[in-house]
Amino acid sequence: MKPLRIAAALPVAAVLLLTACTSSADIEAEARADSTGSSETVLVVDTSPEQADRVRTDEDxxxxxxxxxxxxxxxxxxxxxxxxxxxxxxxxxxxxxxxxxxxxxxxxxxxxxxxxxxxxxxxxxxxxxxxxxxxxxxxxxxxxxxxxxxxxxxxxxxxxxxIMAFVAAPDTDLSIAGAEDISGLRIGVGSGTNQERILLDWNAQLESEGQEPAQLEYYVSAGDALLAIQSGRLDTYLGPNSNAVYQASVGDVEVVGTVNAGWPNTxxxxxxxxxxxxxxxxxxxxxxxxxxxxxxxxxxxxxxxxxxxxxxxxxxxxxxx
Known part of the structure; x- marks a missing residue:
């Protein structure tokens, strides 16, 4: 069993390395120790091949x-x-x-x-x-x-x-819901993705309104973008929400906004x-x-x-x- 704490992130590669090199007993002991005195909810995700905790239903x-x-x-x-x-x-x-x-x-x-x-x-x-x-x-x-x-x-x-999600360093004051919230930010994104299209459209909107656009910086690896956030070289990164939730649960970033991948459609x-x-x-x-x-x-x-x-x-x- 692997402990995940909501609102925390290591790059995915580091998470997978931890899984491969740490026994279930060690991980569970660490989860108990880490959660002592903490008000955060610890979500324990089963990484065993048996998946005994998987939700099941009956035949219809x-x-x-x-x-x-x-x-x-x-x-x-x-x-x-x-x-x-x-x-x-x-x-x-x-x-x-x-x-x-x-x-x-x-x-x-x-x-x-x-x-x-x-x-x-x-x-x-x-x-x-x-x-x-x-x-x-x-x-x-x-x-x-x-x-x-x-x-x-x-x-x-x-x-x-x-859904796509913006992630940023913990305890940031960022809250991103639309174009007006990215003005002047340094944002990591993958080239040729839906999220790049959204950011380019938002930048065009900002420029048409006389506001400073966001500075887009391109990353092939989400792990590299997360390291850039942790070192202060990026304000935020826009990627798939599912990955962001997982990364936020195991390391040092938090989700500060979401947007549908088909924006302005669904x-x-x-x-x-x-x-x-x-x-x-x-x-x-x-x-x-x-x-x-x-x-x-x-x-x-x-x-x-x-x-x-x-x-x-x-x-x-x-x-x-």
């Missing part, structure tokens, strides 16, 4: 009946998840082999509701589209955002909002299936079952991702062109 017969016969035949739902090291979404457990994380947990709820055994395939971001199209993967739960191009080839059932993260094969309808029904019985909410809370919750799962939501 109505949803199970919707599974296409060729997929239901072997009693298995084969799901692709990128497990190369992207906590809390998908990363390798203490055995350096088993993929665990919030995406696995959501996939497990869906498989449970459909009465199927979950088979997790550790895939790559580059490889999942071909995996779905070839039939090697029946679905993907891997932080896939719904966009117009993907809707041409795949069907989607939404289960999270695509972007969703969704279960991804082959276009037209019918599986998405069953997945949406199974997700609805988990929404209704509370296990969806419990699963997001397990990983600190409550802010990314959606009101209900939706098939192929309308997206801005």
């Amino acid at each position: 017969p109505d949803a199970a009946e919707l599974v296409p016969a060729d997929i239901a035949e072997d009693g298995v739902l084969r799901v692709g998840i990128t497990g190369a090291g992207d906590p809390p979404l998908g990363f390798l457990a203490d055995d350096n082999s088993t993929v665990v994380g919030s995406e696995v947990d959501i996939a497990q709820l869906v498989a449970d509701g459909l009465g199927l055994e979950l088979e997790v395939v550790n895939t790559t971001w580059e490889g999942w589209p071909l995996g779905v199209q070839s039939g090697d993967l029946e679905a993907v739960f891997s932080n896939v955002g719904v966009n117009a191009d993907r809707l041409q080839l795949f069907d989607f059932a939404t289960y999270r909002q695509g 972007t969703y993260v969704a279960a991804t299936t082959l276009k037209g094969n019918g599986l998405v309808t069953a997945i949406q029904a199974s997700l609805q079952h988990a929404f209704d019985d509370g296990t969806y909410e419990q699963t997001l809370e397990r990983w600190g991702l409550q802010d990314e919750a959606v009101d209900a799962p939706e098939i192929n939501p309308t997206v801005a062109s």
Whole structure:
């Protein structure tokens, strides 16, 4: 078990190194020692391959009946998840082999509701589209955002909002909700990302109003950006909220603002299936079952991702062109 304290961050690489080199007993002892006399809530996340604390649900017969016969035949739902090291979404457990994380947990709820055994395939971001199209993967739960191009080839059932988060040094007075709050700041961002587009649009707005734009500094590695924050070379960094929540729980940054990745529109993260094969309808029904019985909410809370919750799962939501 690995202790995570909300509002704290080491770079992800350091977190994973700690996991690999420290025994569960040592970690739990450290958690108890660190939490003594502290008013902060300590969130203990299970990094074991067994995942005994994973939230589970029961079968929904109505949803199970919707599974296409060729997929239901072997009693298995084969799901692709990128497990190369992207906590809390998908990363390798203490055995350096088993993929665990919030995406696995959501996939497990869906498989449970459909009465199927979950088979997790550790895939790559580059490889999942071909995996779905070839039939090697029946679905993907891997932080896939719904966009117009993907809707041409795949069907989607939404289960999270695509949220980006600003992180900064602890106890900062920063609070970022819009363009007016970034004027004059030094902001780290990845080139060619949704978050860069948002910041460029906000800078254009500031300049049109005669205000000083933010200074954007480009980073390939989020870990490098976090080090720059800790050393005072950056005021803030804008990246995926899921990663920010995890990093804030284990080190020395805090989340100071969020924005939807599709700003000014809304972007969703969704279960991804082959276009037209019918599986998405069953997945949406199974997700609805988990929404209704509370296990969806419990699963997001397990990983600190409550802010990314959606009101209900939706098939192929309308997206801005």
